[in-house]
Amino acid sequence: SAVISQKPSRDICQRGTSLTIQCQVDSQVTMMFWYRQQPGQSLTLIATANQGSEATYESGFVIDKFPISRPNLTFSTLTVSNMSPEDSSIYLCSVEGQGAGNTIYFGEGSWLTVV
Amino acid sequence: DQQVKQNSPSLSVQEGRISILNCDYTNSMFDYFLWYKKYPAEGPTFLISISSIKDKNEDGRFTVFLNKSAKHLSLHIVPSQPGDSAVYFCAASRENTGFQKLVFGTGTRLLVSP
Numbered sequence: 001s002a003v004i005s006q007k008p009s010r011d012i013c014q015r016g017t018s019l020t021i022q023c024q025v026d027s028q029v030t031m032m033f034w035y036r037q038q039p040g041q042s043l044t045l046i047a048t049a050n051q052g053s054e055a056t057y058e059s060g061f062v063i064d065k066f067p068i069s070r071p072n073l074t075f076s077t078l079t080v081s082n083m084s085p086e087d088s089s090i091y092l093c094s095v096e097g098q099g100a101g102n103t104i105y106f107g108e109g110s111w112l113t114v115v
Numbered sequence: 116d117q118q119v120k121q122n123s124p125s126l127s128v129q130e131g132r133i134s135i136l137n138c139d140y141t142n143s144m145f146d147y148f149l150w151y152k153k154y155p156a157e158g159p160t161f162l163i164s165i166s167s168i169k170d171k172n173e174d175g176r177f178t179v180f181l182n183k184s185a186k187h188l189s190l191h192i193v194p195s196q197p198g199d200s201a202v203y204f205c206a207a208s209r210e211n212t213g214f215q216k217l218v219f220g221t222g223t224r225l226l227v228s229p
Contacts, residue, residue: 044219109158
């Protein structure tokens, strides 16, 4: 399985500010994915981050609000811009597992509270 | 439109008994399904998966059953242990558009009591 580290693990943010979440993987992966879990809700895919190209966003998510960087095959960042209380969520990055079988692994998550 | 549904928000089971968690989906194009366990303040942990070409997959205490005609899958945990207490999410995807893009259910909180 892949080891995925996220920073920060938790933060309290002021309304109107932006925060960048980092995701580091211990092996090279082609695609990285960013999910959000709002309180009491399910996990929702925000975007797919490929190295060397722009991220692909899912319906309801836009680059201006959630800019993503993917500078290399082991690292990605997600920025939550101009935050409002509705952005209070757990943000998770995920990667495809290595080896046989289709498996997706998740980081520990970054718990953001916007006040 | 919730494409993946877990209609039971919670389930309580005694230690040693079987836990059965259910999941329904509406999109017949889904052909890959996964179960995750999630503890508070942690990321989801992969448990088991199944492709639509199978109707059962087993890994230790965990077995996933898939009924394609009913668009239903279930996770069986036997025997249940207190450490299994967590929120369980089922997820679905389509291999031809990227199996990595998961659509999650809303989760079922399992409580296993000693």
